[in-house]
Amino acid sequence: MANLTLKQLRYFEALAAQRHFGRAADVCAISQPALSVQIRELEETLGVGLFERGARQVRLTGFGEDFALRVRDILRAVDELGDLARAAQGGIAGRLRIGVIPTIAPYLLPGFIRALSRSHPQIDVHIRETITPRLVAELIEGRIDAAIVALPIGEPSLTEMALFDEDMLLVRPMADAGLPVPSPDTLCDMRLLLLEQGHCFRDHAQAFCGGPARRMEQGLDGSSLSTLVQMVGAGIGVTLIPEMALAVEARSAPVSVVRLAGAQPGRSVGMIWRRTNPLAKHLGEVAEVVREAGSGRQAATPPHSGSRR
Numbered sequence: 664m665a666n667l668t669l670k671q672l673r674y675f676e677a678l679a680a681q682r683h684f685g686r687a688a689d690v691c692a693i694s695q696p697a698l699s700v701q702i703r704e705l706e707e708t709l710g711v712g713l714f715e716r717g718a719r720q721v722r723l724t725g726f727g728e729d730f731a732l733r734v735r736d737i738l739r740a741v742d743e744l745g746d747l748a749r750a751a752q753g754g755i756a757g758r759l760r761i762g763v764i765p766t767i768a769p770y771l772l773p774g775f776i777r778a779l780s781r782s783h784p785q786i787d788v789h790i791r792e793t794i795t796p797r798l799v800a801e802l803i804e805g806r807i808d809a810a811i812v813a814l815p816i817g818e819p820s821l822t823e824m825a826l827f828d829e830d831m832l833l834v835r836p837m838a839d840a841g842l843p844v845p846s847p848d849t850l851c852d853m854r855l856l857l858l859e860q861g862h863c864f865r866d867h868a869q870a871f872c873g874g875p876a877r878r879m880e881q882g883l884d885g886s887s888l889s890t891l892v893q894m895v896g897a898g899i900g901v902t903l904i905p906e907m908a909l910a911v912e913a914r915s916a917p918v919s920v921v922r923l924a925g926a927q928p929g930r931s932v933g934m935i936w937r938r939t940n941p942l943a944k945h946l947g948e949v950a951e952v953v954r955e956a957g958s959g960r961q962a963a964t965p966p967h968s969g970s971r972r
Contacts, residue, residue, distance in 0.1 A: 671701050672734050672737060673691070675705060677690045679723055683721065684721065709730075711726050735805065743805070746941045746942045755783065755785070755786055755942055757785070759786045759787065759808055759809075760791060760808045761809050762798035762801060762809070763791070763810065764792070764798065764862075765792055766864040767812075767813075769908075771907060771956055771957060779952050786949075794863070795816070799812075802821065809934055809936040813863050813932060814931045820939075821936065824950045826934060830922065831903040831904065832922060832923075833921050833922070834901060834902050834920050835895060835901040835919050836901075836917070845923065847923065847926065850872060853901050856895065857884060858887075858888070859886055860884070864905070888905075893916050896917050896918050905930065932957060
């Protein structure tokens with residue numbers, strides 16, 4: 664195994680993730696033939712195949728699946744050596760990979776990135792936007808350094824730092840602005856539009872209603888809050904949005920935004936990172952920047968009766 668290199672392992676990891684030589688080559692910033700040569704040399708060094716090559720994509724062999732688990736651990740440990748050196752120098756400098764869920768990213772990131780640039784100009788922040796399960800997996804695998812998500816996560820290998828809480832607000836068509844504000848029970852009997860499966864915000868809304876909404880199974884799942892608000896503006900149903908999204912989303916369609924009667928649905932926003940990350944102390948400093956940006960995104964309080972926002 665003397666000829667096995669970290670470069671080959673990183674190329675292997677990219678191909679295992681992309682399952683396509685062309686896309687993996689793009690990720691690695693090398694040519695496809697050069698990537699193929701490196702993978703072939705790695706397989707020759709190991710004496711066993713790692714991939715099944717197909718016309719359109721490649722698949723890991725059984726050995727390749729086992730090998731991939733070890734490679735992730737090795738590369739994560741190598742990356743953490745670099746983090747250890749950065750921590751010893753007194754702070755974070757260079758690339759910082761932060762994941763953000765889609766129901767937070769558009770509303771929090773502009774203020775957060777501006778504030779981070781002022782407080783930590785030495786950081787080159789890279790943003791990854793996707794749903795919570797993928798962010799948790801990528802964080803554990805060492806593909807990102809931290810993630811801004813809705814808590815709790817409940818993964819023992821991760822540190823969770825709660826930053827701020829926010830309410831969920833009801834969005835309904837402008838024609839409903841004069842109607843009484845619904846209670847949670849009546850909300851679940853309305854045509855409630857939610858994000859598609861995989862979004863934690865969907866789970867929070869369903870939990871507030873005491874389970875799946877009774878009129879949800881109608882093919883109305885959206886991929887973004889913007890889509891849901893536009894559908895509400897068209898009179899298709901009602902939806903819930905986080906308070907930080909009010910200033911952006913409620914101005915894009917003829918809708919009314921109110922707080923629900925009685926107990927308020929909400930969520931806790933926080934940042935997570937690996938407990939073993941040597942930069943843990945400094946990630947806490949970054950989390951404080953997120954906290955300040957979140958406080959600055961709190962929207963004007965909507966009333967308990969319909970009005971255009």
